[in-house]
Amino acid sequence: MKFIYLKKSNADFLYGKTREEGKMRRLNKKGIVGIEAAIVLIAFVIVAAAFAFMVVNMGLTSTERSKEAIQQGLKEASCPLVLDGNLMLKSADVPNNVSTIIIPLKTLGVKYVPMWTNETVVSVKIGTRVALANIYMGINHSIDPTGMTFDTIIERLGGVPSEITESITITNGMGTLTKTPILPGSVTISNTSTNTTLKDKDADGKLYNGTTYAGTINYETGAISVDATYNGGYTAVYMRRSTATLVIENDNSDDSLDFFEKGYLIVGLNTIQRAIPRDNILIEIRPEKSAPLTIEFTVPEAIPANAYVTIQ
Numbered sequence: 001m002k003f004i005y006l007k008k009s010n011a012d013f014l015y016g017k018t019r020e021e022g023k024m025r026r027l028n029k030k031g032i033v034g035i036e037a038a039i040v041l042i043a044f045v046i047v048a049a050a051f052a053f054m055v056v057n058m059g060l061t062s063t064e065r066s067k068e069a070i071q072q073g074l075k076e077a078s079c080p081l082v083l084d085g086n087l088m089l090k091s092a093d094v095p096n097n098v099s100t101i102i103i104p105l106k107t108l109g110v111k112y113v114p115m116w117t118n119e120t121v122v123s124v125k126i127g128t129r130v131a132l133a134n135i136y137m138g139i140n141h142s143i144d145p146t147g148m149t150f151d152t153i154i155e156r157l158g159g160v161p162s163e164i165t166e167s168i169t170i171t172n173g174m175g176t177l178t179k180t181p182i183l184p185g186s187v188t189i190s191n192t193s194t195n196t197t198l199k200d201k202d203a204d205g206k207l208y209n210g211t212t213y214a215g216t217i218n219y220e221t222g223a224i225s226v227d228a229t230y231n232g233g234y235t236a237v238y239m240r241r242s243t244a245t246l247v248i249e250n251d252n253s254d255d256s257l258d259f260f261e262k263g264y265l266i267v268g269l270n271t272i273q274r275a276i277p278r279d280n281i282l283i284e285i286r287p288e289k290s291a292p293l294t295i296e297f298t299v300p301e302a303i304p305a306n307a308y309v310t311i312q
Helices: 012-014 019-077 150-156
Strands: 079-085 087-091 098-107 112-114 121-126 130-132 136-139 164-170 174-176 187-192 196-201 206-209 214-216 222-225 232-239 243-247 256-258 263-267 279-288 293-298 308-311
Touching: 079 164, 079 293, 098 150, 098 256, 098 279, 150 263, 164 174, 196 232, 214 279, 293 308
Parallel strands: 136 243
Antiparallel strands: 079 098, 087 098, 087 308, 098 263, 112 256, 121 130, 121 279, 164 232, 174 222, 187 196, 187 232, 196 206, 206 214, 214 222, 243 263, 279 293
């Protein structure tokens, strides 16, 4: 009888396993490592995808902001207002004395241009004598210039700014001057029978009777508020402030100049701020968040009284 011996490795005897069982165990270990690697890879892919989404989103946001900045820059670099015709100068009742400047306006490349007083500035420089920071009074919606003469429009706006004399009554310490806005510091209110003269000596809206404080005056509304001891009848002498008011044809009653509307900016200069021949005039109209429309011209050599002169 022959005996057959099966040879086993020391490891097989140690663990009591056959060679095939050891091989299966090693294969199982490799499978677990592969699954772990797949999980790690998937995690990296998810993180990379999230990071890529964030980068793309930031890129889109940056592009949108850049687009907005470019559009805003273009808007601020160009003026949406243009001259729609010739300028006209109106002289006062004496020759060579420009009291009114009429500027025809239209919009260009936009649907509308906001022209409310809070955001629009109209400044005027006349030679080296006069520099007005902002005289814009907004849009007068009560005037439709269609079919009107400019004399009628100017009259409807309160007339040419000049020195005004009117009688007022102060009752219970309250009175009102009717022609506004008023040039600060130009008001003298006097009562000859009581030898009383109220003046704003510092152009700050405070009225004094000599050196005695009397009350206040609002230069925008003309309202006077003083001590009741000053009740009575007075003669007021004052000057209206230079103004720039916009009137619009086809006005839809909003505070903008639309593409289908035509505007006339009426600049009224008071007596001490008027232009004379050979004066160089610079007018700057700055709408909201836009470049200004700058108008510069020289007053002609000779202008008759109460006449209109066209500036090309």
